[in-house]
Amino acid sequence: AFWKSPFPKNVLLLKILFFFQCGLLLGSIALPKPPQSPLLEKVKKEEKKIPVWIEGRIISSEITVDGSKAVAETLAYYDSEKKIFDNIRIIAYLPIEPPEPLSTFKGCFFLSLPKTKTNPGQFDYRKSLTQKGIYLSGELKDKALYTTLNENLLSKFLNKYRNYLRSQIIEKCGRERGIVLALLLGERGILDEADEFSLIRSGLFHLIALSGLHIGIIILILYFVLNSFKINPFLTDGIVLAFLPIYMLIVKDQPSIIRAAVMALVFITARIAARQSGSFISLIISFAFLLCFNPLQIYDAGFQLTFLATLGIISLYNSRLSIFKESTLGDYIFKLFWIGLSAQIFTFPVLIYSFQRVSPLSFFATPLASLFLFPLLAFGVIFILGGSLIPFFNSFLLVVVKYMAKCFLLVPLYFSKLSFSSLFFPKPHYLYAIIFSLCLILIVFFKDKKKQYLSASILIIFAFSSYFFPDPFNRINKDFLITLDVGQGNSALLHSRGRNYLIDCADTSYHSVPTSRSIIEPFLSSLKIKKLDGIFISHWDKDHCGSLKEIVRDIKTDFVAFAKCPSPPSDIIDFLSKRNVRFMSLNRGDNLDIGGVHISIIHPECNFDNSLSENDLSLVFSIALDKKTIIATGDIEKLGEKEIVESETLLNSADILLVPHHGAKNSLYAPFIQKVSPKIALFSAGRNNRFNHPNPAVLDYYKSINSKIFRTDKDGAVLIVFDKDAIKTFKYSDFPWDDLLFE
Secondary structure (H helix, E strand, O other), X not given: OOOOOOOOOOOHHHHHHHHHHHHHHHHHHHOOOOOOOHHHHHHHOOOOOEEEXXXXXXXXXXXXXXXXXXXXXXXXXXXXXXXXXXXXXXXXXXOOOOOOOOOEEEEEEEEEOOXXXXXXXOOOHHHHHHHOOEEEEEEOOOHHHEEEEEOOHHHHXXXXXHHHHHHHHHHHOHHHHHHHHHHHHOOOEOOOHHHHHHHHHHOOXXXXXXXXXXXXXXXXXXXXXXXXXXXXXXHHHHHHHHHHHHHHHHOOOOHHHHHHHHHHHHHHHHHHOOOOOHHHHHHHHHHXXXXXXXXXXXXXXXXXXXXXXXXXXXXXXXXXXXXXXXXXXXHHHHHHHHHHHHHHHHHHHHHHXXXXXXXXXXXXXXXXXXXXXXXXXXXXXXXXXXXHHOOOHHHHHHHHHHHHHHHHHHHHHHHOOOOOOOEEXXXXXXXXXXXXXXHHHHHHHOOOHHHHHHHHHHHHHHHHHHHHOOOOOOOEOOEEEEEOOOOOXXXXXXXXXXXXXXXXXXXXXXXXXXXXXXXHHHHHHHOOOOEEOEEEEOOOOHHHHOOHHHHHHHOEEOEEEEEOOOOOOHHHHHHHHHOOOEEEEEOOOOEEEEOOEEEEEEEXXXXXXXXXXXXXXXXXXXXXXXXXXXXXXXXXOHHHHHHHHHOOOOOOOOOEEEOHHHHOHHHOOHHHHHHXXXXXXXXXXXXXXXXXXOOHHHHHHHHHOOOEEEEHHHHOOEEEEEEOOEEEEEEOOOOOOHHHHEO
């Protein structure tokens, strides 16, 4: 043995604590302090993106739909004519092919702070980047404003070879080029949106992140090939050890592939050193080793999932049931499913708290998809390691890879259509996570089968309880309206007497995580909401209804209401019918009484000679909540507002107005606003949006009639609480008010 343990045998918990503390201690010493950067201070002072000429070095890069994305480190920037030396990392978006890592450059970037958390439950992107040492976001508007100054020879060679591999895949893999690039090189920038959707809903999205599964499959393939030639075991281990760093240099340096490679290197080293029970110790050493470089990554969900999944497989593998005869086909298949189930059990709490969902069938779907992933990676690795350079043979390899990719995609396509492929979870109380973790520890450490089964039974009971009773200690007893910051779109939640109504559900994403997944559903999960009593859609633009299907798929919804004209898209009606969701088309004069809330439809008046635009046919309605009145207006503009005023429709003053069309100048019709005369005007608009919403003239007008103004681009999500006769307002930009609603 290469190392003698200071611990008594079988004291695994002490070993875990020891290495964990060592990793955190060493990591805290090496942890870099926030940079004293004049460039960072300069950007902080500005509200908008500012153009800055910078010189820097590319750390890593990858292809995207619009060009590339890179992590860069500045060396200096220019303030007027003055060159100021500076060192800070930025995440950069460029309209060019991925620049070579380690190359130096000069370019003009529009810099800003990364987007921070502005809604309850939302992922904090700025905090995540800060933990990785990245403090700024930059956008290159024109490729003419970027010049490469110097290139590292090794990096230049690797980048040219990577570009060659990428061009071959894009040219010869057709529609499957996105998934092949993701599976072989770790580049997900041009992944087809339909494929991405099915992978997410089926719970198989983790398969396209180069991770432990890929490294494990590649190592198995290498061992199989090398053992077929009866090569000495020590030499075989040495070849595999040498291969992993080479593979890491060629593919994109994702954190997941680095974690997996480190774990594999430690596992193989332990195997060479003939360590007994090396799996646990190797996992712990890998865990501590990575923490030494950055202990903050312990907060990263990907880091947690990697180690918990591996720990689950190691811990539960020998506890599997003996259903089939050893070494039979049935036994091998059952082992695959058991491995998937073990990983899913241990990662269950992280999936719920970080992603608000679990995929109950992923333990079954993962082994099925892996049947195609094995040959895909086998031929793909040959392609990467030189097969791409052999004429005709490279085409043959990519034909096989493309076919396997097509078969691989059939699995998520099928599972994504099943009802329980993805289960939305309201965020449970943290007590559930503690009990769940204790049950897992008892299952692992108990040797008595009866005690293991008892712990497993308690675990299952609390897992179900966390869904049906997410927070048994706190309740929401207040009525409120929340306008979310969804960017250049609209989405608001009305909560009254225990019922929840969504007013619009925008999707403002662009080749990124859908707004439903990034903002709306995490928000609903944070409020422990797993059912919507209704959704009101103002009109059929994506920035008002784009998340409708996704939300209805994930969350039980009683009804969807919309304007009678224009007619809703046929696919929406078909979708709602298949989901058995009641839908209502509303017209001027209609009234709804639902759960103590009275809703009056103000607009539109649908008739055959109606020539208004789709915006001007937005659903406009008033909500009477006790003695408070809210008016929602969608994207109605001047002509629609004028038609309402001239129709002599009863239009009373309102306490709260969801301002028309995000505050556009052509939505300001003074007679309409004067009639409504809102005490509070809520503007839903995207930060630094290209439409200049809300328009300064519109803001000035609302100020002139003494309306209190709130705007999501400045204030983040806005909470309005109806407290007896009083109306209380809170901005998320002032402080996170997540817990104010619970008693």
